Each structure stands twice: as structure tokens, then as C-alpha cells.
Amino acid sequence: MNEKLKIKGNKIKVFEKYWENDDVSVIMILLVLHYSISGKTLSVQLKKIAFILDAVKKNLSVSKLSTLLSSPWQISDGMRKMVIIAFEKGFLDIKETNSVISFSLTTKGSALVEKIEKDKILPDLSSNIRVWSKAVSNNELKNQRLIW
Numbered sequence: 001m002n003e004k005l006k007i008k009g010n011k012i013k014v015f016e017k018y019w020e021n022d023d024v025s026v027i028m029i030l031l032v033l034h035y036s037i038s039g040k041t042l043s044v045q046l047k048k049i050a051f052i053l054d055a056v057k058k059n060l061s062v063s064k065l066s067t068l069l070s071s072p073w074q075i076s077d078g079m080r081k082m083v084i085i086a087f088e089k090g091f092l093d094i095k096e097t098n099s100v101i102s103f104s105l106t107t108k109g110s111a112l113v114e115k116i117e118k119d120k121i122l123p124d125l126s127s128n129i130r131v132w133s134k135a136v137s138n139n140e141l142k143n144q145r146l147i148w
Helices: 011-020 020-038 046-057 064-070 077-088 109-117 125-136
Strands: 092-097 101-105
Touching: 011 125, 020 046, 020 077, 020 109, 020 125, 046 077, 046 101, 046 125, 064 125, 077 092, 077 125, 101 109
Parallel strands: none
Antiparallel strands: 092 101
């Protein structure tokens, strides 16, 4: 996995192929967590992870943020599996506070993300996830509904 991968061709189709690869799917979830955690917030809500992956999958730009947020979306069936795999491998912690599910990176998960950034693995995908993670705030997600 030390080879640099570039996204070429139809990004939506490429994303779907990435999502079928368990290792890359887990990396995508860890990248969303890594780029979303800032300040005092040490965890990220499930709906933010699902929303960002949905936006990246649709290959939308951040300029479409308001349109996207007001439109209905649903969680991918595969995301539940990937969260469980990441948890079982020790990359993330799952928290529940007042029936809100959120996630944080473990030390092992943080080390993996740092290696991904250092070795520039999946640079285009990482860049897209970084942009969306910074652009989407929890306040903007308040009207989104997610059935887990």
C-alpha cells in the first residue's frame, strides 16, 4: 500500500471501487475523523461522517454545500460494516452520549492517518475528504436525519 494512487477517470465510479475495498474504506472513515476533529471536540458524529462520504461519493464541490445539505440523503449500507471493522482493528472508539453516536481516533488510528499523509497514499481522495471535513459544521447538519 506504499504506492501512490491517483484518481483517474470517473471519480464516482472510482469511489465506488474504493468503497468495495475494506482497507481503503476504513482509511476513508479515519481521514474524515482526522480532518474533522478540532479544538475541544475530540469526537465526530456519525451523521457528519456519513454526510462527507456521501458528498465525496457524489463528487460534489463545496460550493454545492447548501443545496446538498437541504436534500435528502441516506447512509450507505457499507458504512456500518466499515465502522465495525475499524473499531475491531482498534482504529477508532465509539461513544454514545444522549443517544448521539460519535467516534474518535485511537492512538493506532492516528498513527495510521499520519502514515497515510506522510507517504502520500490516496492524495486526491485525502484532499477531497479534507476539504469537506473542514467545510461542513455540526450546525449545518442539524436538519439531517440518519437512521443507523
